[in-house]
Amino acid sequence: MNILRASLFVTLFLAIGTPVDRVRADDAPAKTAVATTPDKSMISRDEVRRILDSNRMILTPQGVDEKIKLHINGIDQWISVRGKDRRNPILLFLHGGPASPAMPEGYTFQTPWEDYFTVVQWDQRGSGKTYRANTEAAMAPGMTVDGMTDDAAQVAQYLREHYNKKKIFLLGHSWGTVLGVHLAQLHPDWFYAYxxxxxxxxxxRNEAIGYTYALGRARAENNTKAIAELESIGPYPGDTKLTIDRIGVRGKWEMYYGGLAWRRKDFQFDVDAEELSPDYTREDLDAIDKGSLFSLHHLLDPLLDVNFDNVTHFACPVIVYAGAHDYTTPHETAEKWFGDLQAPSKHLVIFADSAHMIMQEQPGRFLVHLVDDALPLAQKVGDAAPAEVTRDH
Incomplete structure (x- = not known):
């Protein structure tokens, strides 16, 4: 499922084993026949989380740091709201997947954003904390693109009303762009920009491009194992129903050749970061994998059927960020789509050393562009707090 971070879960599940095979920061070393002296330099996962949380603590008088459980469309849904100044504009982050929450890894890139924005991470229906808070039976009726777009709309409405904001920023990543496009089309007046x-x-088309890329790289390197596995699922995607096994093979080799994270052969760096998340308990982390399987069951076919080729008219500004090496959601399709866009204003940035995970791959440049490209759209109407005080001498 080249279009989504959920393909990561499929790939890892097939390539490295079941979710319980994750290396955990608080696991005890395996017992051996030889007695060893405990390594006192090792600290527990809870202590690591405490240190990380202390490091990013928000202490400013106007700051906000809240985790809130909202009851939306019949289920409880969790959001995290963090920022140094409530006067700053709100940025609602729609995570990928489906069911790949950004809240547990957000500490790796989000903290500097909080100087300029009040950042909201939302665990969507079927994802992370929200999955853990509800039964699958309660969540299932809304597990559609339309149902989850309405969930997103109600989160946005809550933020606008509760924090007294006429408009907010809407940021969608990967699967989150599916909800983001629908929401921006429905309520453009709510958003400074999509x-x-x-x-x-x-x-x-995403699937076809990602497959062709992986197979081309494999042939160029004469990687006989990759060639054999990729050719075994061809022609791909073809006209038949895509299975998780076929999608997993494509995702495995596309990831190996850097189409998910540039110059990385796997995604373990992100999994490791999640394991130490100051925002997630062990039970929350375990819910990610369960939620991914549940969400794939409901959303795999609708996601593969997404077609925004002709959804190009927006009544709010649009900013498009693409990684030059992204073959999870291929950069060339995003660039072509941007060229067709009609909007009050539009802006495209290609990140030269990134693939799909731009926020983590080039975090400094990503922040600079958020501040330079997005923040002025709020400042035009006075909805941004002063970032610093300057004095002339």
Whole structure:
């Protein structure tokens, strides 16, 4: 499922084993026949989380640091709200997947954003904390693109009303761009801008491009194992129903050749960061994998059917960020889509040393562009707090 971070879960599940095979920071070393002296330099996962949380503590008088459980469309849904100054504009982050929450890894890139924005991470229906808070039976009726777009709309409405904001920023990443496009189309007057990161444009075309890229790289390197596995699922995606096994093979080798994170062969760096998340308990982390399987069951086919080729008219500004090496949501499709866009204003940035995970791959440049490209759209109407005080001498 090249268009989504959920393909990561499929790939890891097939390639490295079941979710319980994760290396855990608080696991005890395996017992051996030889007695050893405990390594006192080792600290527990809870202590690591405490240190990370202390390091990013928000202490400013106007700051906000809240985790809030909202009851939306019949289920409890969790959000995290963090920022140094409530006067700053709100940025609602729609995570990828489906069911790949950004809240547990957000500490690796989000903290500097909080100087300029009040950042909201939302665990969507079927994802992370929200999955853990509800039964699958309660969540299932809304597990559709339309149902989850309405969930997103109600989160946005809550933020606008509770924090007294006429408009907010809407940022969608990967699968989150599916909800983001729908929401920006429905309620353009709610948003300073729709910020697209790793845009899903056409699901089946994404699959075809990612497959061709992986197979081309494998042939260029004469990687006989990769060639054999990729050719075994061809023609791909073809006209038949895509299975998780076929999608997993494509995702495995596309990731190996840097189409998910540039110059990385796997995604373990992100999994490791999640394991130490100051925002997630062990039970929350375990819910990620369960939620991914549940969400794939409901959303795999609708995601592959996404087609925004002709959804190009927006009544709010649009900012598109693409990684030059992204083959999870191929950068060329995002660039072509951007060229067709008609909006009050539009802006495209190609990140030269990134693939799909731009926020983590080039965090400094990503922040600079958020501040330079997005923040002025709020400042035009006076909805941004002063970042610093300058004095002339």
């Amino acid at each position: 910020i697209s990161v790793g845009q899903v444009v056409n699901g089946r």
